[in-house]
Amino acid sequence: MAKINGNEIRPGNVIEHDGGLWVAVKTNSVKPGKGGAYNQVELKNLINGTKLNERFRSAETVERVQLELKDFSFLYEQDEALVFMDTESYEQLELAKDFVGERAAFLQDGMKVTVQLYEERPIGIALPDQVTLAISEADPVVKGQTAASSYKPAILENGIRVLVPPFIAAGEKIVVDTNEITYLRRAD
Template structure:
């Protein structure tokens, strides 16, 4: 679907210079002289490179729709992650760096959403929150009210987060997978 250059918004995926790009930031600029344009910061969905581009209102670009499909995480094997299509039961192998550091949050049977373009995975969305057990939490230092009241803790998956002083080893907590932060105690 073709759109004008001034209609590009953050989150849009466009085809530009023979590749797929996601708009990260946009800014409408109206200089005193000359025509208005849209200054767009783009991120390449294939290799992660960034690009700043100007699009005038009379330019058109191809907006791309990505298919979103639910997959179930099965297991990790060496440096590959194995997922199963929830509809067709076909398995898909992805390298661990495709998911990045958030791969530590993958749990057996977890449902994730893969963004696909021409049958090829472009991005992955994990559930917003996961419940994990705290395996190690630093003791609270009495009278430490001047500093922040959070203390470091290590979770069962090896990730370190800051937790409130009342959290102890053995407790289950809810963690935000995109921010890698403590949300609340698990029920």
């Protein structure tokens, strides 16, 4: 662990705060006319997902936690568990579906993911930022609708709903942002 000043906290940093482990989601340096500057930090608890907005003065120090990042590949789903394999040691790791959350639907056979470990305990998982999926259902375009207003609902092959532009039809493949769960572009 390393101590850093409150004004050095950056998005993605994991810090120990109030006895918990938190990841900085957003940071904003504020220099008010009166008083000292501070860093407004949006924190997300790595264990239970709660969020917190906290001000850190530049003179304050926090413990920055170094996480171990390991690459795993997704093997299969079994009941409420997702099974991954360490790409180096070939050891298997089971994570609860709830741990991955709704993004679990984006997992594909052999997909590489990065698991964040703290003292050997998985506390986070990063999927590829983008995946390519086929559209299984898309609403037909309503005639006379202006292109500007009209993203339409569609259902991906994994059952997730996204909004797509009117020119996208069922059967086409699109690239989806797995963090925001949004349409990015038509797949090549």
